[in-house]
Amino acid sequence: MRYITVFIAIFALGALSAGSASAVDFKFSTSITTPDITIGSITASASDKVKNEDKYWGERDIETLKKALIKRVTSQLEKKGLRQENGARLELELVDLSSNRPTLFAMSKRIGLDFNSISLGGAEVKAHLIAADGSDLGTMTYRYYDTQLDGFSDGATTWYTARRAFDKFARRLTKEMAALPAS
Numbered sequence: 001m002r003y004i005t006v007f008i009a010i011f012a013l014g015a016l017s018a019g020s021a022s023a024v025d026f027k028f029s030t031s032i033t034t035p036d037i038t039i040g041s042i043t044a045s046a047s048d049k050v051k052n053e054d055k056y057w058g059e060r061d062i063e064t065l066k067k068a069l070i071k072r073v074t075s076q077l078e079k080k081g082l083r084q085e086n087g088a089r090l091e092l093e094l095v096d097l098s099s100n101r102p103t104l105f106a107m108s109k110r111i112g113l114d115f116n117s118i119s120l121g122g123a124e125v126k127a128h129l130i131a132a133d134g135s136d137l138g139t140m141t142y143r144y145y146d147t148q149l150d151g152f153s154d155g156a157t158t159w160y161t162a163r164r165a166f167d168k169f170a171r172r173l174t175k176e177m178a179a180l181p182a183s
Contacts, residue, residue, distance in 0.1 A: 025122070025145040030176055032129055032138035037177060039077050040087035040132070044070050046094045057097070058105035065094060065159060069125065069166045076170040080178050088137060089130045096124040098145060101158045120146040121161030125169045140176065142169040 044066035051062070069092055077083045099106075100121035102113040122145030129137040144165035157163075 025143065025147050027143040028141070028172060030138065030140040032140055032176060034129075034131075034137045037129065037131075037137065038082050038084035038087035039090045039129075040083075040085055042070050042074055042077075042090045042092065044092040044094065047096070050094050050097055053097070055109055056099065056106050057103045061103050061105060061159075062094070065097065065123075065162060065166075066092075068159075068163055069094065069169075072163075072166045072170040073173065076174040077177075080174045082174060082177055086132060088132060091128040091130065093126045093128070094123065095126050095141070096143075097162055098122050099158050099162065100146075100156050100160045103158055118149060118156070120149065121159070122146055123162040123165040123169075125165065127169075127173060140173060142172060144168055 046062045046066065073090070073092065074083070098119070098121045100118060101115055102110075102117055107113045107115065122143070124141070124143040124145075127140040127142075129139070131137050142165070144161070146161050
């Protein structure tokens with residue numbers, strides 16, 4: 001009987017660790033294929049879908065997230081030497097958002113919400129690259145969302161997974177741009 005109990009415990013632990021390995025919804029696509037591109041200016045906007053979610057977050061939340069996205073992308077581009085004063089224009093868009101905890105804005109609108117509540121967070125970001133002459137150089141879409149609450153940290157902030165998505169997006173963008181063949 002003792003061996004059966006040990007076997008079941010080991011099986012259960014293995015199943016839990018295997019399940020957490022696929023605890024994200026990830027999707028990536030790009031049509032950027034132009035070599036030797038450096039980025040000059042970076043802007044960020046929010047999609048209509050994000051702007052219309054006015055029961056979950058306010059304009060302040062959106063502005064904070066746009067700045068965080070620009071900061072992460074700028075940092076990664078500078079690390080890879082892909083920033084230049086007269087380079088291409090990179091237009092970023094927050095296509096979709098989901099917070100890990102209720103925002104202060106949401107808690108002010110709905111009395112029963114508690115900051116200790118947790119949910120599946122994430123973000124979808126779109127990048128549009130435009131050359132200095134105005135020609136279209138392509139787009140990139142990156143999506144990253146939690147799919148399970150297993151192992152969710154009590155210390156995770158409101159936008160923990162969204163900011164993680166921004167980091168992963170910035171790294172993937174620079175990786176793709178740095179890997180483009182030289183002309």
